[in-house]
Amino acid sequence: GAVVSQHPSRVICKSGTSVxxxxxxxxxxxxxxxxYRQFPKQSLMLMATSNEGSKATYExxxxxxxxxxxxxxxxxxxLTVTSAHPEDSSFYICSARVxxxxxxxETQYFGPGTRxxxx
Amino acid sequence: AQSVTQLGSHVSVSEGALVLxxxxxxxxxxxxxxxxxxxxxxxxxxxxxYTSAATLVKGINGFExxxxxxxxxxxLTKPSAHMSDAxxxxxxxxxxxxxxxxxxxxxxxxxxxx
Numbered sequence: 203g204a205v206v207s208q209h210p211s212r213v214i215c216k217s218g219t220s221v222x223x224x225x226x227x228x229x230x231x232x233x234x235x236x237x238y239r240q241f242p243k244q245s246l247m248l249m250a251t252s253n254e255g256s257k258a259t260y261e262x263x264x265x266x267x268x269x270x271x272x273x274x275x276x277x278x279x280x281l282t283v284t285s286a287h288p289e290d291s292s293f294y295i296c297s298a299r300v301x302x303x304x305x306x307x308e309t310q311y312f313g314p315g316t317r318x319x320x321x
Numbered sequence: 322a323q324s325v326t327q328l329g330s331h332v333s334v335s336e337g338a339l340v341l342x343x344x345x346x347x348x349x350x351x352x353x354x355x356x357x358x359x360x361x362x363x364x365x366x367x368x369x370x371y372t373s374a375a376t377l378v379k380g381i382n383g384f385e386x387x388x389x390x391x392x393x394x395x396x397l398t399k400p401s402a403h404m405s406d407a408x409x410x411x412x413x414x415x416x417x418x419x420x421x422x423x424x425x426x427x428x429x430x431x432x433x434x435x
Contacts, residue, residue, distance in 0.1 A: 312364035
């Protein structure tokens with residue numbers, strides 16, 4: 203199946219700094235990627251839909267200036283947590299939609315996640 | 322808006338016993354339904370999906386799920402549990418017509434008792 207990678211797998215940063223997380227589709231090109239956030243023992247919450255070459259679409263309640271998303275190529279989307287605070291500590295997971303599918307029938311392939319800890 | 326409810330945040334079964342993980346959905350239009358598995362510190366892996374074809378869907382690792390519209394359910398089953406099945410399982414729903422957003426349930430942690 204399609205492989206999606208994330209880097210880094212874990213990051214610890216100081217409050218007030220910015221952190222960039224990369225999501226790559228390794229063996230396919232993804233025009234659409236998704237960013238999710240998962241709190242401990244909770245489900246995944248969609249943060250935003252990342253579209254190659256255009257602005258990301260954010261879900262209600264997600265601050266676009268706080269969580270900057272860039273999808274500059276067909277294999278890479280980045281999520282930057284700006285001016286991170288302890289409440290931003292979470293598990294961030296990306297997924298990529300395999301091209302050639304549509305109408306809700308697509309399969310999303312998920313990355314392994316990035317655990318962010320803000321001190 | 323669509324949603325899914327997973328009954329039971331923790332399920333324990335003995336090795337070799339039947340696995341039953343419950344998922345009920347709510348959707349204003351016919352849904353697409355998915356089951357994903359998450360192993361520790363890993364991303365999600367698709368087990369199976371319902372896309373309005375057959376109501377009984379077979380997936381990987383011996384899992385299957387049956388779509389029951391009358392019960393708005395999409396329960397996941399496996400006849401005989403294996404130790405390697407221990408993981409977190411998520412049910413998810415997506416709207417039928419073009420909406421690609423997945424809405425996840427809260428997950429069920431499956432523990433296998435030797």
